[in-house]
Amino acid sequence: MAAVDSLNLSRVSRKSEEAPDPDAELARKALYYMFLMREVEERIEKRLYRQGKIVGGVYVGRGQEAICVGAGLAADPQDVLFPCHRDMALYFIRGIQPREVLAQYMGRVGGPTRGKDGNMHMGDLNRRIVAIISAMAASVPVSAGAAMALKYQGSRNCVLVFFGDGATSRGDFHEGINMAAVMKAPLVLICNNNAYAYSTPVHKQMACANVADKGPGYGVPAEIVDGNDFFAVHRATARAIAHAREGLGPYLIECKTFRMTGHAAHDSAFYVPKHLFEEWAAKDPILRLERHMIENGIATREEIDAMYARIRAEVDEAQAWAEQSPFPDPSELLTNVYEEK
Amino acid sequence: MPTTYLEAIRQGIWEEMERDPNVFCIGEDIGVYGGAFKVTAGMLEAFGEKRVVDTPISESAIVGAAIGASLMGLRPIAEMQYADFISCAFDQVVNFAAKCRYRWNAPVPIVVRAPSGGGTHGGPFHSQSPEAWFVHTPGLKVVMPGTARDAKGLIKAAIRDNDPVIFFEHKALYRRLKEEIPEGDYTVPIGKARVFREGKDLSIITYGAMLYVAQEAAETLEKEGVSTEIIDMRTLLPIDEETVLASVKKTSRAILLHEATLTGGFGAEIAARIAEKAFEYLDAPIARVAAPDTPIPFSTPLEQAFFPNADKVLEKARWLCAY
Numbered sequence: 001m002a003a004v005d006s007l008n009l010s011r012v013s014r015k016s017e018e019a020p021d022p023d024a025e026l027a028r029k030a031l032y033y034m035f036l037m038r039e040v041e042e043r044i045e046k047r048l049y050r051q052g053k054i055v056g057g058v059y060v061g062r063g064q065e066a067i068c069v070g071a072g073l074a075a076d077p078q079d080v081l082f083p084c085h086r087d088m089a090l091y092f093i094r095g096i097q098p099r100e101v102l103a104q105y106m107g108r109v110g111g112p113t114r115g116k117d118g119n120m121h122m123g124d125l126n127r128r129i130v131a132i133i134s135a136m137a138a139s140v141p142v143s144a145g146a147a148m149a150l151k152y153q154g155s156r157n158c159v160l161v162f163f164g165d166g167a168t169s170r171g172d173f174h175e176g177i178n179m180a181a182v183m184k185a186p187l188v189l190i191c192n193n194n195a196y197a198y199s200t201p202v203h204k205q206m207a208c209a210n211v212a213d214k215g216p217g218y219g220v221p222a223e224i225v226d227g228n229d230f231f232a233v234h235r236a237t238a239r240a241i242a243h244a245r246e247g248l249g250p251y252l253i254e255c256k257t258f259r260m261t262g263h264a265a266h267d268s269a270f271y272v273p274k275h276l277f278e279e280w281a282a283k284d285p286i287l288r289l290e291r292h293m294i295e296n297g298i299a300t301r302e303e304i305d306a307m308y309a310r311i312r313a314e315v316d317e318a319q320a321w322a323e324q325s326p327f328p329d330p331s332e333l334l335t336n337v338y339e340e341k
Numbered sequence: 342m343p344t345t346y347l348e349a350i351r352q353g354i355w356e357e358m359e360r361d362p363n364v365f366c367i368g369e370d371i372g373v374y375g376g377a378f379k380v381t382a383g384m385l386e387a388f389g390e391k392r393v394v395d396t397p398i399s400e401s402a403i404v405g406a407a408i409g410a411s412l413m414g415l416r417p418i419a420e421m422q423y424a425d426f427i428s429c430a431f432d433q434v435v436n437f438a439a440k441c442r443y444r445w446n447a448p449v450p451i452v453v454r455a456p457s458g459g460g461t462h463g464g465p466f467h468s469q470s471p472e473a474w475f476v477h478t479p480g481l482k483v484v485m486p487g488t489a490r491d492a493k494g495l496i497k498a499a500i501r502d503n504d505p506v507i508f509f510e511h512k513a514l515y516r517r518l519k520e521e522i523p524e525g526d527y528t529v530p531i532g533k534a535r536v537f538r539e540g541k542d543l544s545i546i547t548y549g550a551m552l553y554v555a556q557e558a559a560e561t562l563e564k565e566g567v568s569t570e571i572i573d574m575r576t577l578l579p580i581d582e583e584t585v586l587a588s589v590k591k592t593s594r595a596i597l598l599h600e601a602t603l604t605g606g607f608g609a610e611i612a613a614r615i616a617e618k619a620f621e622y623l624d625a626p627i628a629r630v631a632a633p634d635t636p637i638p639f640s641t642p643l644e645q646a647f648f649p650n651a652d653k654v655l656e657k658a659r660w661l662c663a664y
Contacts, residue, residue, distance in 0.1 A: 080413070112445060113444055113445050116443055116444050116445070117444040117445065121444060121445075122445055123445045123447060124445070125412060125447055130409075130412055130447070131441070131444060131445045131447070133436050133437055133440070134436075135432050135436055138405070138432055138433065138436065138437055140405070141399075141401055141402035141404075141405025141406055141408075141409070141433065142405045142406070142408045142409040142412070142433070142437060143409055144402060144405065144406050144409060145405055145406030145407060145408060145409025145410040145411075145412075145413075145417075146409035146410065146412060146413050147409070148394075148406055148409070148410055149409065149410035149412075149413035149414070149415050150413060152365070152391060152410070152415060153413070153414075153415075159409075171401060172401055172402070172405065172432070172433075175397075175399040175401050175402035175405070176402050176405060178397055178399065178402070179396060179397060179399055179402040179403075179406055182396075182397055183394075336442055336443050336446060337442070337443050337479050337480055338442070338480070338482070338504050338579070339442070339448065339502075339503040339504055
């Protein structure tokens with residue numbers, strides 16, 4: 001959060017003489033986080049990975065940034081987040097620093113797991129973020145339980161759980177959404193339907209047309225939004241959160257988007273028709289938000305480029321810090337399996 | 342007063358529910374029905390729907406929800422109606438619950454109760470003893486009381502423990518075992534075995550309902566002039582190696598006895614540790630008595646042939662003593 005303030009973005013407002021425009025403020029914040037996520041992921045995928053500095057898998061959310069940023073900015077800081085592996089900006093929104101994320105990818109002690117786990121497998125209970133595991137949709141029942149606990153505790157907060165289209169084929173999605181629905185747990189389920197699960201297209205993943213179609217079967221209201229439109233995702237999430245806070249139970253949002261990459265850095269995505277990448281490149285969420293801001297006088301091209309330059313410098317610093325962060329000592333192998341008294 | 346194994350568990354849960362408002366129960370048919378075995382009978386009336394949560398038939402979501410609630414600061418007790426169904430929740434147990442602390446320093450203080458064991462004509466899916474699956478999973482604690490006293494003390498310790506505990510309850514002991522237990526609040530430490538019967542010629546290392554098979558064998562051996570020591574493991578993970586090795590060093594003969602099937606069983610691990618750390622104290626090979634490597638059959642003669650019994654233990658014991 002501090003990073004956003006340091007950019008001093010308020011000066012780019014066209015309406016500087018008037019009261020601050022909340023939509024303009026939101027758009028600036030959104031663009032900051034979306035571009036920061038893109039920049040950190042590009043660094044990881046196109047530089048550090050190719051330099052052999054990242055030994056494990058790299059899964060990016062390129063082209064999907066509007067989803068985690070739209071939902072993340074709609075949530076209250078005390079709402080609990082269960083990110084999936086393409087939601088890096090959620091960590092930044094909750095105050096985890098780019099340098100920590102970069103250190104995490106490189107297996108250094110500066111990462112949130114101190115090298116115990118890699119890539120997006122990180123969490124921080126103080127920041128109300130729960131770490132994903134590799135089995136798809138495993139977070140859904142766990143998020144249902146977290147939502148049940150908030151209700152138990154009389155909290156007005158809710159839980160947001162993120163997953164992809166492929167995850168909705170797993171039993172845990174179905175057990176979790178059903179349990180949450182029966183318990184009327186304050187759970188917002190956010191699916192990024194990016195058209196592919198590894199190499200498997202959605203039509204081979206499920207016979208129904210939309211992930212959202214699965215909601216009503218569980219008594220869960222569902223809606224479909226343009227996942228590349230930050231404002232659409234933000235508004236839908238706000239609706240879903242209001243629904244959850246009113247005690248009406250879970251709410252499912254399907255964000256239609258496209259995975260502008262292979263499954264992971266090692267995957268060339270040869271199985272994806274080239275024209276799809278071209279079509280979706282034109283719908284890039286960052287370009288769309290830029291266009292909106294320029295057309296509505298929220299920022300000029302120059303101001304946006306200046307912000308990007310500041311973000312790149314910020315990421316340069318973060319990368320340098322992460323590369324200096326030591327590898328864990330082998331003695332840490334045996335720590336923290338159980339509570340250490 | 343004399344208390345059954347089942348009532349001891351029930352008392353332990355009840356007292357912890359009264360002590361800590363964060364403790365709650367979640368599972369199938371545990372509220373209105375009071376649980377398939379009635380371990381939670383009366384709790385819905387006493388504590389209300391908020392704290393005694395009946396769920397859909399969703400073992401994975403029961404354990405998953407328990408994990409999620411524990412991450413938010415609650416202390417859930419999840420019930421598997423039968424231990425056999427814990428396989429439906431396997432991923433949540435071994436990948437989610439067991440690894441959170443190690444990966445990102447997030448404690449998962451859950452208890453998963455699993456009524457296990459056979460001898461009740463339950464057939465292949467209501468009789469299993471799947472403890473070894475979980476002993477192979479670092480990050481979990483695996484407990485199986487064999488007495489009413491330990492059942493109450495260990496369930497209370499499990500609820501207070503800050504790591505995930507798989508709590509196996511032997512179904513055959515629920516009502517058959519009745520004994521004096523201490524009044525009021527007490528715990529039994531997780532990770533500590535105990536000497537169930539003292540002896541000097543032979544150690545039988547076991548747990549759960551097999552304690553009584555070992556005891557029956559020990560009484561016969563006593564008449565044959567063999568003094569048998571029985572070690573009740575009580576906790577299978579973390580392993581109390583010290584108590585095992587101390588006994589074997591004293592008696593120089595060891596039988597590992599469990600109701601679960603032989604290959605890859607808990608006894609194999611204990612045998613390896615004895616061989617590594619007490620080899621020079623042994624006067625005979627390390628012997629195992631366990632169920633054969635088959636599913637658990639239904640029909641009475643097949644079921645009786647499946648389970649270890651005193652005769653099978655005696656056969657091994659006599660072989661070791663004559664070695």
